[in-house]
Amino acid sequence: MPRKITLKQIAKELDVSVSTVSKSLKDSPEISLDTKEKVKAFAKLYNYKPNNIALSLKNRKTKTIGIIIPEIVHHFFTTVIQGIEHVANEKGYNVIICLSNNSFDKEVLNLEFLANGSTDGFIMSIAKETQQKEDYHHIKEVINQGMPVVMFDRVIDEVICDKVVISDKHGAFEAVQYLIDHHCKKIAIISTVDYVSVGKLRTEGYKDALITNDMEIDQDLILKIEDVDHSEEKIEEFLKNKNVDGIFAVNEQFAVNAIKVLKKLHKKVPEDVSVIGFTDGVVSKSFIPSLSTVNQHGEEMGAKAANLLIDRLENEAEEQSFQTTVLDTSLIIRDSVKK
Amino acid sequence: MPRKITLKQIAKELDVSVSTVSKSLKDSPEISLDTKEKVKAFAKLYNYKPNNIALSLKNRKTKTIGIIIPEIVHHFFTTVIQGIEHVANEKGYNVIICLSNNSFDKEVLNLEFLANGSTDGFIMSIAKETQQKEDYHHIKEVINQGMPVVMFDRVIDEVICDKVVISDKHGAFEAVQYLIDHHCKKIAIISTVDYVSVGKLRTEGYKDALITNDMEIDQDLILKIEDVDHSEEKIEEFLKNKNVDGIFAVNEQFAVNAIKVLKKLHKKVPEDVSVIGFTDGVVSKSFIPSLSTVNQHGEEMGAKAANLLIDRLENEAEEQSFQTTVLDTSLIIRDSVKK
DNA sequence: TTGTAAGCGTTATCAG
DNA sequence: CTGATAACGCTTACAA
Numbered sequence: 052m053p054r055k056i057t058l059k060q061i062a063k064e065l066d067v068s069v070s071t072v073s074k075s076l077k078d079s080p081e082i083s084l085d086t087k088e089k090v091k092a093f094a095k096l097y098n099y100k101p102n103n104i105a106l107s108l109k110n111r112k113t114k115t116i117g118i119i120i121p122e123i124v125h126h127f128f129t130t131v132i133q134g135i136e137h138v139a140n141e142k143g144y145n146v147i148i149c150l151s152n153n154s155f156d157k158e159v160l161n162l163e164f165l166a167n168g169s170t171d172g173f174i175m176s177i178a179k180e181t182q183q184k185e186d187y188h189h190i191k192e193v194i195n196q197g198m199p200v201v202m203f204d205r206v207i208d209e210v211i212c213d214k215v216v217i218s219d220k221h222g223a224f225e226a227v228q229y230l231i232d233h234h235c236k237k238i239a240i241i242s243t244v245d246y247v248s249v250g251k252l253r254t255e256g257y258k259d260a261l262i263t264n265d266m267e268i269d270q271d272l273i274l275k276i277e278d279v280d281h282s283e284e285k286i287e288e289f290l291k292n293k294n295v296d297g298i299f300a301v302n303e304q305f306a307v308n309a310i311k312v313l314k315k316l317h318k319k320v321p322e323d324v325s326v327i328g329f330t331d332g333v334v335s336k337s338f339i340p341s342l343s344t345v346n347q348h349g350e351e352m353g354a355k356a357a358n359l360l361i362d363r364l365e366n367e368a369e370e371q372s373f374q375t376t377v378l379d380t381s382l383i384i385r386d387s388v389k390k
Numbered sequence: 391m392p393r394k395i396t397l398k399q400i401a402k403e404l405d406v407s408v409s410t411v412s413k414s415l416k417d418s419p420e421i422s423l424d425t426k427e428k429v430k431a432f433a434k435l436y437n438y439k440p441n442n443i444a445l446s447l448k449n450r451k452t453k454t455i456g457i458i459i460p461e462i463v464h465h466f467f468t469t470v471i472q473g474i475e476h477v478a479n480e481k482g483y484n485v486i487i488c489l490s491n492n493s494f495d496k497e498v499l500n501l502e503f504l505a506n507g508s509t510d511g512f513i514m515s516i517a518k519e520t521q522q523k524e525d526y527h528h529i530k531e532v533i534n535q536g537m538p539v540v541m542f543d544r545v546i547d548e549v550i551c552d553k554v555v556i557s558d559k560h561g562a563f564e565a566v567q568y569l570i571d572h573h574c575k576k577i578a579i580i581s582t583v584d585y586v587s588v589g590k591l592r593t594e595g596y597k598d599a600l601i602t603n604d605m606e607i608d609q610d611l612i613l614k615i616e617d618v619d620h621s622e623e624k625i626e627e628f629l630k631n632k633n634v635d636g637i638f639a640v641n642e643q644f645a646v647n648a649i650k651v652l653k654k655l656h657k658k659v660p661e662d663v664s665v666i667g668f669t670d671g672v673v674s675k676s677f678i679p680s681l682s683t684v685n686q687h688g689e690e691m692g693a694k695a696a697n698l699l700i701d702r703l704e705n706e707a708e709e710q711s712f713q714t715t716v717l718d719t720s721l722i723i724r725d726s727v728k729k
Numbered sequence: 730t731t732g733t734a735a736g737c738g739t740t741a742t743c744a745g
Numbered sequence: 746c747t748g749a750t751a752a753c754g755c756t757t758a759c760a761a
Contacts, residue, residue, distance in 0.1 A: 054536050055506070057738060068748045073740060083746055098531075104452065104507040105738035107443045108753045115486070115508075123475070124468045126672075132462055136489050140496075145503070147454070147486040150475050157479075167394070168443040168754085169454075169484070192437075197393050307676045314678070333465075337646045337673050339653070396754060407732045412756060422730055444754035447737045507738085 056097045065093060107168075115145040116360060117170035119161050121153045121178050121205075126303075126332035127349050128176070131203065134353025135174055142361050144171075151178040159189045166192075171364050172199040174356045177207060183246050199363040201356045205248055206375075213359045214375040215352050219249050222345040222380030223256025224263075226299050226327040229343075229382060231264050233389045235297030235325055239272040241286060241305040250275070253301045253329060276305065283308040290316060298326045303334050306342055310387065325388035340386035348378055395436045404432055446507075454484040455699060456509035458500050460492045460517050460544075465642075465671035466688045467515070470542065473692025474513055481700050483510075490517040498528045505531075510703050511538040513695045516546060522585045538702040540695045543686075544587055545714075552698045553714040554691050558588050561684040561719030562595025563602075565638050565666045568682075568721060570603050572728045574636030574664055578611040580625060580644040589614070592640045592668060615644065622647040629655060637665045642673050645681055649726065664727035679725035687717055 062069045067086065075082050075090035107113040116139050120128050132148065139146050147170060151158035158178045173193065187210050194200050194212055203215040230238050240257045243250030254273065261268050274289045276282050286308050300306035306328030310320050318324050320340055328335060328344045335342035355376055384390065401408045406425065414421050414429035446452040455478050459467050471487065478485050486509060490497035497517045512532065520526070526549050533539050533551055542554040569577050579596045582589030593612065600607050613628045615621050625647050639645035645667030649659050657663050659679055667674060667683045674681035694715055723729065
């Protein structure tokens, strides 16, 4: 029933001015103890809380962070959000989340909308379509308007801002190196198409590992998948008659599907083929055999991104130069590889 | 470089009044075509976009929806968010997401904060701790202040507002009925502790199914797990020497762990034991054997909740009475049960 | 056709 | 010690 009470109403009730009320509630020394008590008591009684919107308008800052990500039904992104949310909250910020659904247009819309006063800055990972189009004007624009942006995971070199990534290449390298160290001679990679930056980087890591170990790079052992939905068929076709003894998959789904296909082909994991995936999700742990993966440390990534952004927001004066933070991956060895 | 431009600045540049600018941009007939053109051109040139915060203050509505959920690294909740986000966006709303991390205090804080002007209404699922404490004053309070609230999944009878739930009981019933129909004689349930409402309801559905089929309810076949982290051990202990031929688990994790334990105990799924879980997540599909589940239709749930909320927001006049929408579950039969 | 002014809820400055 | 006023950015009666 009692709509939110405002300073004005309190003032009227108590027959003082609005500014007196405001000052009293902030315990200003200007105001007599008497009135302060009175005001505070009244305010408490009516459960007064300042209106955030009014504050935002006045202070020209909203204390909220915009997160724009391609999708939310995705374990990695939720861990990142978790990380962001955690530090944001600790520092008195809220987060408002928008999904681009990997659509360029929606990314642009979201960004533009949130940039008009709704948030103080952004943490974002680029939509697939945007990477494909290579059109980043919307991001550059908000940056130009003075809003700090932190990019994570899928980042863009030509956009100048703080970035947080994992060492995709190095993570892939380590995974493949592990396979090599454990006597795999014929190692395949199941990757995404090249315009997805992480797919590209992980493929490079794979190649580097082979080269470093004087092994040949065989294009026939490199599969690039465009459409996740039909990956299992693609993988089956790919693995048939190949006789690989190691597989590095650039995500969890591909790894799981690879193992399924291997079972169909009557190959044993890890006895005949060792498999390592990328991204440590719920499936990896639960799967039988449990999946070895390159852990992306999403939560850490989110936390770092949030810290970077908030630092910028709160020290706008100091024009620090932009930094790219590279977080280490770590190899989680489970039952899908020889040990 | 160019900080966001405001009406005032445009007005000054063009040497007209602020209201003229405002009206021009809204294509008001009051203004001469000439000035309108001029203003619009200038505005476009400088990429003018109205400030949302100012609009919110003026209109006393923010066009944003607050979502408060217990956790985000959880497939079901992300699908709900997806559903909410989709319809919210379609109708011109943004969503701001806060996590309670299942903590009562954080839930209170979030709610209070967002209620102070940041959002127009809430969609929420209660924290576990809140259910335990049975303290819902914070929710009642925002409702009293005139903010619409829609609860989903974990809902509270004594809080009067719109609700969206699935027929937990009926979903459980169907699952158990399926097991019975496929010749299971000794069916166990792996559930959560009773204060989690869904756990309780699903257990009731289980019991109902047994009763309906003239089967005995054996307390020894009912496991209630408090702590998800050690569920596998609990389940192992529970299943040892029990010789069940059917298991109904109230979530995906329990189902997966049950199957793992069964493997350890050298029981075959589904030949020796049929297993059905609740919630259809990524793991269910990927798992071997793929998991039969009761599908919760999270996205639908989110969409429904968002529609309910937005309806209320936009038809505040009509004091419709509150409704509880019960969505149907559906049984997804995969390889973990006999067919 | 254009401009003035009030108001959304706050706070800060300055005057009384 | 208290209050009036302006300002944040915008919209909208109402005046001119």
